[in-house]
Amino acid sequence: MSTVFIALQANEETRPIIEAIEIDNPAAVVNRQPAMVKIDAEGSLVIRKATIEEQLGRSFDLQELHINLITLTGHVEEDDDSLTLSWNS
Numbered sequence: 001m002s003t004v005f006i007a008l009q010a011n012e013e014t015r016p017i018i019e020a021i022e023i024d025n026p027a028a029v030v031n032r033q034p035a036m037v038k039i040d041a042e043g044s045l046v047i048r049k050a051t052i053e054e055q056l057g058r059s060f061d062l063q064e065l066h067i068n069l070i071t072l073t074g075h076v077e078e079d080d081d082s083l084t085l086s087w088n089s
């Protein structure tokens with residue numbers, strides 16, 4: 001199985017997003033660095049709008065991820081409710 005990842009800027013805006021990703025992907029490995037947070041997962045990584053909204057306490061448009069996105073790897077499947085990274089599409 002191949003690894004996928006997403007890297008986000010490390011700031012107050014991304015803290016609840018990263019927490020939501022950790023909740024939805026308990027096997028993911030979170031690597032916190034001074035300027036960024038890289039989250040690796042075997043097979044796939046799912047980012048759910050509803051979980052982010054729970055952590056933020058407000059509505060969230062998944063397009064907001066792009067504001068603090070540094071890079072990602074994997075095939076991206078996106079709809080209004082989730083974004084999934086995988087190599088198995």
